[in-house]
Amino acid sequence: MxxxxxxxxxxxATTPVDPRVFEAMSPYFTRVFGNAASRTHAFGREAEAAVLHARNQVAGLLNAEQDERHGAREIIWTSGATEANNLAIKGVADACREKGRHLITQTTEHKAVLDPCKRLAEQGWDVTVLPVDRAGRVSARQVADAIRADTVLVSIMYANNEVGTVQPIREIGAICKERGVIFHTDATQAIGKLPIDVQADGIDLLSLSAHKLYGPKGVGALYVRKKNPRVRLTPLFDGGAHERGFRSGTLNVPGIVGLGLACELAAHExxxxxxxxxxxxxxxxxxxxxxxxxxxxxxxxxxxxxxxxxxxxxxxxxxxxxxxxxxxxxxxxxxxxxxxxxxxxxxxxxxxxxxxxxxxxxxxxxxxxxxxxxxxxxxxxxxxxxxxxxxxxxxxxxxxxxxxxxxxx
Ligand SMILES: Cc1ncc(COP(=O)(O)O)c(C=O)c1O
Missing domain, CATH: 3.90.1150.10 (Aspartate Aminotransferase, domain 1)
Structure with a gap:
């Protein structure tokens, strides 16, 4: 051959769309074109049902809570991981500013984490950027030592996009739980490649992107924990209060259907x-x-x-x-x-x-x-x-x- x-x-950098994903998305551009927020008619309700199913498919890959009636409510649709990271970091910083103004991250994060942190630092937040060792790892001990009474967020990526180094996420998650600090992880490169379990890993917020997972470009999600603890976030933009008010804007239904199936396939394979x-x-x-x-x-x-x-x-x-x-x-x-x-x-x-x-x-x-x-x-x-x-x-x-x-x- x-x-x-x-x-x-x-x-x-990006993946091709899996032909199975492409096929599943196709009707949602033409026949099932309704706005998922239009509950008054069948066009909208059919789109909404597809979005609900996709929420559970994404939640299934992360071991987040699924809900047959409403769809997993801890999944917030975004335009990709850059937006999910921005929403997580700026959203928690703003919502928790009365508690404190200190954030922790590490040097080998993607710019989609480092730059929002830089922006917050310019606006008066105190950001600790932990160094890594020669293999590109931070230790849970470094994170523990950096946590202070005014720390509101730890953001450490699951795995690095350039060298593939996987961070000790479960240990960091346990420390954050113990110290009452919200834990965000950018799992864009790890999702579908490694088993991820937001419960066992102690993750409160998790970013992912469809185009790294054989889904389409321009769609992603942020997992936002609803209980133990309930994570509070200030939205990045205001509008029609979609996504429980966390992310206004008409949903990209074909993209969401694609991301949902991409997650289900990744879980199987x-x-x-x-x-x-x-x-x-x-x-x-x-x-x-x-x-x-x-x-x-x-x-x-x-x-x-x-x-x-x-x-x-x-x-x-x-x-x-x-x-x-x-x-x-x-x-x-x-x-x-x-x-x-x-x-x-x-x-x-x-x-x-x-x-x-x-x-x-x-x-x-x-x-x-x-x-x-x-x-x-x-x-x-x-x-x-x-x-x-x-x-x-x-x-x-x-x-x-x-x-x-x-x-x-
Ligand atoms: C680790 C990591 N985070 C975030 C992003 C940004 O993702 P998106 O293209 O969905 O905005 C990428 C893309 O390269 C990435 O590798």
Whole structure:
């Protein structure tokens, strides 16, 4: 069988819509087009029933409370994870400002968490940004030590988008419970990849996005705990009081139907996909190490998303590498968040020098990745990397691997 090129290994950036999801969404653009808030007629009620079903599908994946009659009320629809993070962070900060004005987060969060925190800091909130270790992890002890009497929110991501490092969420959740602080997690990259349980993990607020989960772009959700404790939030915008007043605006019914089914499929396929993808990822990492070494693994190999490998190729010019790999779609350690060539803030926070950060490549595998694709990518790297290393010059001092980082070769 011939391989379809280019090969997509950038599933953390976005995923294709699963054909089953696409099919399920389709009637909601045309035949079932009603406004889910129009309860006075059948068009609206049919749309509302689909939204209700989707709420339970999303809740099912998180072990949030489901409700056959009303749909899981702890699920608030948003336009994606950026909005969900903003709503969680700014919403809690504002609603709890009488209690205190202190928030805790950590350095390798996505900008969709760091920037709302920065905005609040400009407005007078005190924000503690915890450092991470070389693997990109914070410890529950760091969080415990940072909590003060005026702390209103801890926001720590479930798993990192660039290196795949998974944080000790359950331990952090337990500490937040013990100390009476609301716990938010940005689970955009972990959802559907790892089993997540908002009850066992002690999570009060959780952000997710459909387009990282084989659903459509422009739709996501925020899980908002309703009891033990009941989380209070000030909405970002005012209007028709949809979503229990947390998020006004006419619902994106086709998108919500897509997100619901995407969650249900992920729940069914999680166990097998986790094994399949980690086997493919391990094959990619070890083959590259053997055939292309030296290779530096960035992230935490014991606590890592199953489908992610972030690898640095010391002695290379990262830009030339990406330019040469025209039939492999991956992300680089620079330019991850913008068109700029600044090194990734995640890799810098983990203590990588500019050299390793600039030669880092993120491989993120997904539902449609095959063994043949992985072997092709390895072959391609094996052909290209030694040539580029020679061209770049063995005497490139700035590109030496650092001795304090784990080098696999
Ligand atoms: C960890 C994380 N949080 C938030 C986002 C933003 O998600 P959205 O595109 O749905 O706004 C992303 C997207 O890259 C992400 O990886």
């Amino acid at each position: 011939t391989l379809a090129l280019p090969i997509y290994l950038d599933y953390n 999680l166990v097998n996909e986790r094994l399949r993808l980690s086997a493919l990822r391990d094959r990619l990492q070890s083959s590259l190490t053997h055939r292309v070494g030296p290779v530096v693994v960035n992230g935490d190999e014991r606590n890592r998303l199953p489908h992610v490998a972030n690898l640095s190729f010391p002695g290379l010019d990262g830009t030339s590498l990406l330019n040469t790999l025209d039939d492999v779609a991956v992300s680089s350690g620079s330019a991850c968040t913008s068109a700029s060539l600044a090194a990734s803030h995640v890799l810098m926070a983990m203590g990588l020098g500019d050299d390793l950060a600039h030669t880092a490549i993120r491989f993120s595998l997904g539902r449609f990745t095959t063994l043949e694709e992985i072997d092709y990518v390895v072959q391609k790297f094996a052909a290209v990397v030694p040539r580029l290393r020679n061209e770049h010059g063995a005497d490139c001092g700035t590109c030496e691997p650092r001795s304090d980082l784990r080098t696999v070769s």
